Amino acid sequence: MNERPAPPPQHAFRLAVYGLLAVLFLVLRALHIDHVLVSPAGQVPIIDSRYYLEWAQRILDGLGLGPHPFFMSPLYPLLIAASNGLDHTLTSSAFWAQSLLSLGTMLLIGRFAARRFGAWMGPLAALVYTLYAPSVYYDAILLSASMILFLTMAALTLLDEDLRGIAWWRVLAAGLAIGLSALGRPNALLLIPAFGLLFFLRGRKQSLGRMGLLVLGVVMMLLPVMARNARMGGSFALSTNSLGVNLYIGNHEDAAGIYTEAPFLTSAEPIYEAEDYRRVASERTGKELSVSGASSYWTGQALSWVVHHPIKWAGLELRKLAYFFNRVEVANNVSLYGVAEYSPILKALMWISFGLIAPLGLLGLVLTRKHPSSWIPIALVLSYLAANLMFFVSSEYRYPIIGILIVYAVGAVGEVVKRLRGAEPVRGIQSITLLLLLLLFINAPWQVPKREADPAMDYFNWASVSYGDGDLTNASLLFSAALAIRPAWNEAHLQLALVFEDMGMKEMADREFSAAGFSEEQVQEFRLQERYRKQVLPEELRGDPATMGARELTALGSRFNQLGRSRDAARILRDALDKDSSNANTFYQFGVACERLGNFYPAIKAYERAEQMMGTDPLIPYRLAWAYRGYGDRGSALSSLRRSRKKAAALPDKESREYWVNRVELTMDRFQNF
DSSP states (O other): OOOOOOOOHHHHHHHHHHHHHHHHHHHHHHHHHHHHTTTTHHHHHHHHHHHHHHHHHHHHHOOOOSSSSSSSSSSHHHHHHHHSSSSSSSHHHHHHHHHHHHHHHHHHOOOOOOOOOOTHHHHHHHHHHOOOHHHHHTTTTSSSSHHHHHHHHHHHHHTTTTSSOOOHHHHHHHHHHHHHHHHHOOGGHHHHHHHHHHHHHHHHHHHHHHHHHHHHHHHHHHHHHHHHHHHHHHSSSSOOOOOHHHHHHSSSSOOOOOOOOEEEEEESSHHHHHHHHHHHHHHHOOOOOOOOHHHHHHHHHHHHHHHHOOHHHHHHHHHHHHHTTSOOOOSSSSOOOHHHHHOOHHTTTTTTSSHHHHHHHHHHHHHTTHHHHHHHHHHHHHHHHHHHHHHBBBHHHHGGHHHHHHHHHHHHHHHHHHHHHHOHHHHHHHHHHHHHHHHHHTTOOOHHHHHHHHHHHHHHHHHHHHTTTTOHHHHHHHHEEEEEEETTTTTHHOOOOOOOOHHHHHHHHHHHHHHHHHHHHHHHHHHHHHHHHHHHGGGGGSSOGGGOOHHHHHHHHEEEEEOHHHHHHHHHHHHHHOOSSHHHHHHHHHHHHHHHOOOOHHHHOOOOOOOOHHHHHTTTHHHHHHHHHTTTOOHHHHHHHHHHHHHTTOSSSSSHHHHHHHHHHHHHHHHHTT
8 A cells, every 4th residue: 555656667677777877887887997007197197186186195004194284175075085995995995986876966967957858858968978988087087177077067967957046055055066166176156156146036025035045155164274274374275376467378479278387396296386486486585484475476467467458468368268268188187088098988989079069059058048947057158268267277176067058958959949949030040040059169279279189299298207206117018109299399319318318228318318409528528427426436336226226225225315316226235135125224225215205195104113123213204294295294394303303312422412402492483383
């Protein structure tokens, strides 16, 4: 008697279709992930991806979120850390977590399309998203795009009701979703005024209450982060303190409309980027600024340029507009085109791209623009367009609109067919004409995006990281791959020459030096300097490292540390540890080499082992403190300094005791004020 009635046949059939789509979705992602994990994209994370992965590892190691205000948004590394255990590595676990979120996105897109254009448009939109090349790409790369698209579609689903009678809990929950999205990327906050305006237009009496609920939901997510940023940095920041830097990147004399590195940057890695912008701002103002203070400085620089160069700024904004709607997926990290070189799944789907979906999606929004149900989707597209115009254009930054574009793309096809087959053939022809114009505009071969549509920069970045890690074989292959695409790239030729030089391949190095524009005299000078650096090694350390014992390898690695050749030192000392792990000095020297290379986690582990073996030396916990500081763990850094001070106070020699106590005290003050 209490059995539930069977669902209608059509409804049951649609559920079965969605089930098949889910299977197809997961199979495609599994195949793609397998290819990515054995490629440089999975093996050699770079720039933001590397930063997020290392941050997540610190969280898993119990080191928390770091001792500073956030320069990068914190939600994504938390997701990576939470995914740990889904697969055999942290990287693959993160890929699967993103794919599962993306599966939810597919279902939300299907629901949204079904409510707008009919029940069977839902599975069609879900299929398009399943096969959409950038969605496959973002599900298996260490970037936050898939997470943010899921949160965006969740907010839209919650607001997918008549705004004049929408339930209060839906508005509050949508605010929570937008707040979470802002913790992944702060430009989601532009949705608040856009949606607030729609509340006002659809019901003025209730608009203040609904707006208050939306803002309350956002604040509930942001308030803990705001309080933490204020406690860590002493200044106000909604979620991150990188607003000024991003504003300046997109708005200055040499801005290109996409991400470009400032000439004073030593590295595009976020941890170094933040410090370089802070350092230069401090030099220009003559005051020692915090990262938050530097953000205010760069905000002022960007706004000053806009005010004093309105015509140039207007031209720049038009370029950003063209780039935002261009078919090319402009990357500021690993690009879709680099990953496609290693994934036959992604390569086969490249035709299902923004260049196809965006014209149809924009046409659908135009055709339905007068219907109130389209107002929120249009507001969302305009909000993310505004974010890209305000800062700079990136495929990752426009990705949150793709759910809407896919829904309205399938809707546009249905609308045009309906008009052509019905009593409005003229309007159908007008729609096709508009579609052709949009196709031409979006697929226009603009020079800057066109340059971004090859994987040369991906190969170069992967090669640079491999070279820094001492993997000379992969570095040579990847630099060569970059040059196969851009044969006249001097910087790549120079880097490849240095790799060949380290590999002992002099003739091949000569060829690359020449291609990089080096004269014979410059090459000879370079080699003279290298020969001098090698000649200062003692005679007993000039043999073949492969035949040396652990003690000789430790001495050689120590000497390389003295010469500043940290990469060589780390490689030699790792071999020494493989032969003998009982020498405290080997661990200490290995820690020094890793610390200088910026590899703080292995440096910490090496120093900790050395301290266990040499418990009375204040130098080791002192260096450990600096490694923790570089790692972003101020609490452990201060704790290590206190241990160093205690050991310094116990030194029997008065002069050494006073020296070390003073040194540790000065460093303690510096760390406390950092």
